[in-house]
Amino acid sequence: MVQLFDSHAHLLFERMGQPDEVLERALQAGVTHVMTVALGPSPAELMESLQLAATRDNLYVAAGLHPHDAARESETFYDALRAHAQKLSVLGEIGLDYHYDRSPRHVQRKVFIRQLELAHELGLAPMMHIRDAYDDAFSILEDFRHVFRTGIVHCFTAGPAEAERFLDLGFHISFSGIVTFKKATDIQEAAHLVPLNKMLVETDSPFLAPVPHRGKVCEPAYVVHTARFISDLRGISFEELAEATFSNALRLLDRQ
Numbered sequence: 043m044v045q046l047f048d049s050h051a052h053l054l055f056e057r058m059g060q061p062d063e064v065l066e067r068a069l070q071a072g073v074t075h076v077m078t079v080a081l082g083p084s085p086a087e088l089m090e091s092l093q094l095a096a097t098r099d100n101l102y103v104a105a106g107l108h109p110h111d112a113a114r115e116s117e118t119f120y121d122a123l124r125a126h127a128q129k130l131s132v133l134g135e136i137g138l139d140y141h142y143d144r145s146p147r148h149v150q151r152k153v154f155i156r157q158l159e160l161a162h163e164l165g166l167a168p169m170m171h172i173r174d175a176y177d178d179a180f181s182i183l184e185d186f187r188h189v190f191r192t193g194i195v196h197c198f199t200a201g202p203a204e205a206e207r208f209l210d211l212g213f214h215i216s217f218s219g220i221v222t223f224k225k226a227t228d229i230q231e232a233a234h235l236v237p238l239n240k241m242l243v244e245t246d247s248p249f250l251a252p253v254p255h256r257g258k259v260c261e262p263a264y265v266v267h268t269a270r271f272i273s274d275l276r277g278i279s280f281e282e283l284a285e286a287t288f289s290n291a292l293r294l295l296d297r298q
């Protein structure tokens with residue numbers, strides 16, 4: 043049976059609907075494993091996500107302070123990450139977003155570095171959200187080159203050159219539904235060259251639904267379309283792409 047792993051979804055975001063129904067539709071589509079991402083600065087989403095995962099199979103949890111919220115940094119949230127680190131698959135999403143600039147850039151950098159240090163302290167790999175901030179991101183990550191064995195660049199939105207640099211740092215690259223958009227030629231080129239053993243697929247639900255659902259509320263079941271698109275792009279079978287991304291995700295995210 044072909045199995046898929048949605049490596050990044052926000053199951054508890056308001057628009058998502060009832061998690062059990064969403065996960066059931068995912069299962070019907072062959073998406074047997076999902077990682078849900080909880081964001082700070084309140085620990086509430088993290089606590090609720092852990093509760094959700096505790097009673098379900100194959101549901102993984104990540105947590106971090108998003109770069110959008112960097113200006114709302116809270117020690118309470120960091121304490122919650124420390125307290126529950128053993129139940130987390132990765133620390134994130136953390137990073138830099140200069141596209142929206144919702145927090146001042148110097149604050150984003152400071153908070154990114156602080157959470158990379160925290161990830162190291164907790165023995166977790168980082169999961170990064172980097173948008174229009176590659177120079178600063180690479181200069182920060184270069185300082186952590188020998189700290190992390192691996193990590194994830196989630197919702198990759200750049201081109202082959204940036205992909206090469208992330209790969210050189212040992213990271214995995216995760217593609218969202220954006221890769222299926224007609225104008226995303228840079229991202230498609232990157233999806234062509236990233237080695238299969240370094241690739242993940244995700245939905246970033248409820249955002250970024252892939253073609254043919256573009257514009258709708260995204261959900262984990264739709265990762266099938268992203269995987270199919272990339273397998274067509276690379277001229278390999280859907281099964282091969284699914285199997286590779288599934289086992290990469292399991293290797294990275296399953297800490298049992």
Ligand SMILES: [Zn+2]
Pocket residue numbers: 135171196197
């Ligand atoms: Zn993100």
Ligand SMILES: [Zn+2]
Pocket residue numbers: 050052079135246
């Ligand atoms: Zn996200």
